[in-house]
Amino acid sequence: MPEHDVTPSAIPTRAPSSGARVFSLPASAWPAALPIALITAVPIMVLLAHLLHPDQEIWQHLWQYVLPELLINTLWLVLGVGVGVTLLGVSLAWLTAACDYPGRRFFAWALLLPLALPAYVTAFVWLGLLDFTGPVAGWLRETWGMTWLPPIRSRGGVILVMVLALYPYVYLTARAAFQGMGPRLTEAAQSLGLPRWRAFFRVALPMARPGIMAGLMLALMESLADFGTVSVFNYNTFTTAIYKSWFSLFSLPAAAQLASILIFFVFVFAVLESVARSRRSYAASTRSAQTPRRIALKGASAWLALLWSAVVFILAFAIPIGQIGHWALNVYGQDLDSRYLEFAWHSLLLSGLGALLVVGLALILGYAQRLQPTPTMRLTARLATLGYALPGTVLAVGIFIPIAWLDNRLIELFGLDGQILGGTLIVMLLAYCARFLAVGFGSIEAGLGRITRSVDEAAQSLGVIGGRRLTRIHLPMLRVSLLTALAMSFVDIMKELPITLMTRPFGWDTLAVRVFEMTSEGEWERAALPASVIVIVGLLPTYWLIKHTEHAHT
Amino acid sequence: MLTLEHVAQSYGAKPVLKDVSFQLKAGQIGCLLGPSGCGKTTALRLIAGFERLAGGAIYLGGQVIARPGHCMPAEQRRVGLVFQDYALFPHLSVAANVSFGLSHLPTADRNNRIHEMLDLVGLAREAESYPHQLSGGQQQRVALARALAPRPRLLLLDEPFSNLDVELREKLSLEVRDILKHEAITALLVTHDQNEAFAMADVVGVMNEGAIQQWAAPYTLYHEPANRFVADFIGQGVFLPGTVLNDKQVEIELGVLDGHIPSDCADSGGCGACAKSCKVDVLVRPDDIIHDDDSAMQAEVERKAFRGAEFLYTLRLPSGNRLLTLVPSHHNHAIGEKIGIRLDIDHVVAFRQ
Numbered sequence: 001m002p003e004h005d006v007t008p009s010a011i012p013t014r015a016p017s018s019g020a021r022v023f024s025l026p027a028s029a030w031p032a033a034l035p036i037a038l039i040t041a042v043p044i045m046v047l048l049a050h051l052l053h054p055d056q057e058i059w060q061h062l063w064q065y066v067l068p069e070l071l072i073n074t075l076w077l078v079l080g081v082g083v084g085v086t087l088l089g090v091s092l093a094w095l096t097a098a099c100d101y102p103g104r105r106f107f108a109w110a111l112l113l114p115l116a117l118p119a120y121v122t123a124f125v126w127l128g129l130l131d132f133t134g135p136v137a138g139w140l141r142e143t144w145g146m147t148w149l150p151p152i153r154s155r156g157g158v159i160l161v162m163v164l165a166l167y168p169y170v171y172l173t174a175r176a177a178f179q180g181m182g183p184r185l186t187e188a189a190q191s192l193g194l195p196r197w198r199a200f201f202r203v204a205l206p207m208a209r210p211g212i213m214a215g216l217m218l219a220l221m222e223s224l225a226d227f228g229t230v231s232v233f234n235y236n237t238f239t240t241a242i243y244k245s246w247f248s249l250f251s252l253p254a255a256a257q258l259a260s261i262l263i264f265f266v267f268v269f270a271v272l273e274s275v276a277r278s279r280r281s282y283a284a285s286t287r288s289a290q291t292p293r294r295i296a297l298k299g300a301s302a303w304l305a306l307l308w309s310a311v312v313f314i315l316a317f318a319i320p321i322g323q324i325g326h327w328a329l330n331v332y333g334q335d336l337d338s339r340y341l342e343f344a345w346h347s348l349l350l351s352g353l354g355a356l357l358v359v360g361l362a363l364i365l366g367y368a369q370r371l372q373p374t375p376t377m378r379l380t381a382r383l384a385t386l387g388y389a390l391p392g393t394v395l396a397v398g399i400f401i402p403i404a405w406l407d408n409r410l411i412e413l414f415g416l417d418g419q420i421l422g423g424t425l426i427v428m429l430l431a432y433c434a435r436f437l438a439v440g441f442g443s444i445e446a447g448l449g450r451i452t453r454s455v456d457e458a459a460q461s462l463g464v465i466g467g468r469r470l471t472r473i474h475l476p477m478l479r480v481s482l483l484t485a486l487a488m489s490f491v492d493i494m495k496e497l498p499i500t501l502m503t504r505p506f507g508w509d510t511l512a513v514r515v516f517e518m519t520s521e522g523e524w525e526r527a528a529l530p531a532s533v534i535v536i537v538g539l540l541p542t543y544w545l546i547k548h549t550e551h552a553h554t
Numbered sequence: 555m556l557t558l559e560h561v562a563q564s565y566g567a568k569p570v571l572k573d574v575s576f577q578l579k580a581g582q583i584g585c586l587l588g589p590s591g592c593g594k595t596t597a598l599r600l601i602a603g604f605e606r607l608a609g610g611a612i613y614l615g616g617q618v619i620a621r622p623g624h625c626m627p628a629e630q631r632r633v634g635l636v637f638q639d640y641a642l643f644p645h646l647s648v649a650a651n652v653s654f655g656l657s658h659l660p661t662a663d664r665n666n667r668i669h670e671m672l673d674l675v676g677l678a679r680e681a682e683s684y685p686h687q688l689s690g691g692q693q694q695r696v697a698l699a700r701a702l703a704p705r706p707r708l709l710l711l712d713e714p715f716s717n718l719d720v721e722l723r724e725k726l727s728l729e730v731r732d733i734l735k736h737e738a739i740t741a742l743l744v745t746h747d748q749n750e751a752f753a754m755a756d757v758v759g760v761m762n763e764g765a766i767q768q769w770a771a772p773y774t775l776y777h778e779p780a781n782r783f784v785a786d787f788i789g790q791g792v793f794l795p796g797t798v799l800n801d802k803q804v805e806i807e808l809g810v811l812d813g814h815i816p817s818d819c820a821d822s823g824g825c826g827a828c829a830k831s832c833k834v835d836v837l838v839r840p841d842d843i844i845h846d847d848d849s850a851m852q853a854e855v856e857r858k859a860f861r862g863a864e865f866l867y868t869l870r871l872p873s874g875n876r877l878l879t880l881v882p883s884h885h886n887h888a889i890g891e892k893i894g895i896r897l898d899i900d901h902v903v904a905f906r907q
Binding site: 450452454455457458459460461462463464465472473476477479 | 630639644
């Protein structure tokens, strides 16, 4: 430390960018920030290299036999899910944010609950229920003699299940947008002679569009990244094709080629999402602090609103959760054995280590950005957190290729045998970090933002600097953000399927992997047991999210 | 107590402070007043020790605390700060916030000091509350108590009332002044609000473009502004064109005024007499114009603003020039009406055109 303890200028302040103006810190933050960004940057670059330099032979094969089906399936999926989540999300958001009808208070938060269910869990429940041999089909046959049921194992089935699992993304952002704008503007539109329903379409909806778009893009990115749902349904998309190329055809290059195409699509959505997000801040700036005067729905419209909310809630949450509970109770007697302790232990270990790592790296990145708030540093942080957009299958391939290369170099150099890094927990943890760093970073960045420059300076002027400032001010003020980041990344890693499946050490099963294996054998009841643990753990951050969003608006 | 000598600072190529000098005596309350971007906050941060200066020197209690190449760390300066956003530690109770800078004291002394401070600011009953449970005015007073607790040699206040309602602002600024005077604290306040400056400070430095335009008591700033900027920035008023008659008199369309002649006028020819017929602008404040029904001098009411006890009339002179005047509100004249006025100028303030 030099004789003067310099208050880092990076700290958020009301003055416009005070970046370079105070003297620079002695040490640069680059040595800390750069390696973190590389965890995400290397896989992306490896795959982009595959996109730019396609292997002719593989490309020809893919183009002829694989890509047409994948492209058509993906297109339908994106279209169907896009339309579906927008309809569900926006309509429910408007009803709960701007209207009043029986049950509105309950549905306002309950409609977020499906976030706790991984899409692959919702998927296997509905498949198990509606399949030919399932209870619903059986009941229809026995009671009504109906032998025909719309086939659930179809494009429509996949889309329907995914809409039920992903609509909360749009619901969340659209609702925030509707609530943020308050009733003023629709009232202004009405005073200018527009009927209420046209005021909604002419004013409220356009203003909420950036929020809706942001949620929609997240939902679409999730649908592209989804591996569990589509494999339960045997619906071929890029993610399943990547998995099959690697693990059935043992062609890592083909997997990489497919991953490079998928990454391209995903980035289109990611860019649209960030554009929408930046617009959202403008839209939100007009918010008024008053309590909204809700439109009181009466008679038939109130009943329709109640019915619509209830149907979505029941299909997306109540039935899946009830069915999982039911199945899990059926089988736990015979199925719950010592192997489950191992699955749970593996899940716990991975999620715990992964979450600690994610939060540690996010903390370093957050401080690097705080100490050195240059545009390049912000770009680096943005790059480091880009992994949230990468499908797990893509990341698995993107991380495995450089690790395998490194292994080969090490083997050549030291004359070693077999895999050194490949097939160890290190690969999985690196992939988790890349995928979920954004989750931890978002929370920590927000937490650091609350420690304003004047708070730091207040401590300094009272004689508290350096390490004591860290322990007396920063850590206590960051505590909630740190816990949030830990909990969120813990649950996300626990639910995560493709990375775990594709990069785990041989025979190293977790709860999520167990769900996948049981569902691929159609053993719905036995899949429900590990799924129930994942869901229960997943309810925690959902509860937290609900508490926070509801708190902000009541 | 506090002395700034030729202090300069720049961010990159852009100078933000040029040659700022002033002095604050022990127990005095000073104020840097100026529009945003004038450099007043930079001056405050230099005194606090959060930035290093590029030129000049700052002395506190006779000791150099900052000059180029030397900067006493902020935490050693014993300079207390009240921030614009208060910067209370949200995870600490009011008492813990106040005791934050007292860790060097034994427990008993510390507790005494906390109570003393909370009594002083009238928050003894809120000791165990948390900042978010307090009103803005209460938070402000906690910030003051926290800054005063370690007995700083100097207290700095950065726009301390700008986050408060207008009524509260006035009440609190007088309260804070009483507390500071009671404790004989030397303090420097930074603000853009002249009412705040006048209510709080013994001496005010009007700043613009990185330089102090005038360092004087509020009364002097208002009645004897040193330059056009100060005349414009402080209070209301208009400039009327005038002509210098001799080294003591100026003529404007309302009559001949006795007073000082701008020095650059006097210098223009090297002798006082040459200032004759030099063209000047004469500052006329609303309180320099008295409404007098018997006066022969007439002006037309162009606009009026009701202010309760008085009207602020905008008057139009026959020449087309405008004047402002404050008139007791029972003199309710219609727009377009001609009313009688007369001049009552104590200090002639004129600047060369």
